[in-house]
Amino acid sequence: MENNSLEQRFSKFIIAVSILIPVVVAILFGVKLKDFGYNVEPLSFLPPIYATTNGITAIILIAAVVAIKNGKRKLHERLMTSAIALSVAFLVMYVAYHMTSDSAKFGGEGIIRYVYFFILITHIVLSIAIIPMVLITYVRALAENFDKHKKISKITFPIWLYVAVTGVVVYLMISPYYVY
Template sequence: MEKELSGNKSYLRIIFIISLVIPLVVAFLIFFPAKLGAGSWVKVLPAVHAIINSLTVVTLIAALVSIKKGNIVAHRSFMFASLVLGVLFLVSYILYHSNVQSVKFGDMNHDGVVDEIELTKAGTSRVVYLVVLASHILLSILVVPFVLFAFYYALSNQIVRHRKIVKYAYPVWMYVSVTGVIVYFLIKPYYF
């Protein structure tokens, strides 16, 4: 399987396509929610997202500790768990945003508009939230191809390439997971 993966350019095309499609679908659903009628239960999904992100942080740390100890089997298991959590997060995130309008930080009365009074009450915490959110979103888009290439290189036994890309992908993935939890707790008071 390793030789099959290392010589197959179709895997690289798939990584590029996935890396383009994911942010386009998410952006479309945020700007044009489909309102698929999944019911009010989807309103619990932001808390589920925070749990998934927290578990991802744990599995990423466990993967790092495992590889530092030379336990490749455990490292692979934790990294696959991280990838599965990422896929679960993405599916849940798409489900949420295809049914619920995005919540705005500072929108105390839940009318979808942050007026002057609400802006004043939110104060600088809104700026902090927006900066953290912007970095979280931008890096979550950028990290997808790096993570997919890291998995591809590991599975195709291109370990030198795997190590090179992981130097960048791992800390960004960790940052995205941690800030995902932070973003949730910052905006949580504005959920209804």
């Protein structure tokens, strides 16, 4: 009963965070600090760093699955906590970049343009959907409700991995069009 209680205590938090993060990011995405009189240098060095952060997150997610399949629960816990921390760091850098710099416009033409936008749109939509999934999965592990944790993690893992990998792919595809 206590384990369900832990999940119930976090449920409102998960809902709030899952709504607030996309809303705040969308609002901040449109905020340019220079428009408010702040003389800040564009943080144009951040995109390769946050793309690398996505790549490391993908590697850590895979390592975490390998760890749990090999019975290394503590290592799995540490890796998953690291993946969450890296995702938060990515988000902070992403928002900081967009608050100080104009967005790069993809310049590819033909079929590659459609491929890029398909990857970008699915990346964005799934990056919003993954927020509550990661939080629910994590809380179920904290509550030691491992049956439910395992069940949802089989859905959460591939989506989170897709978001992390496509974050790198989107960066690689748009990087030639960044203005430094």
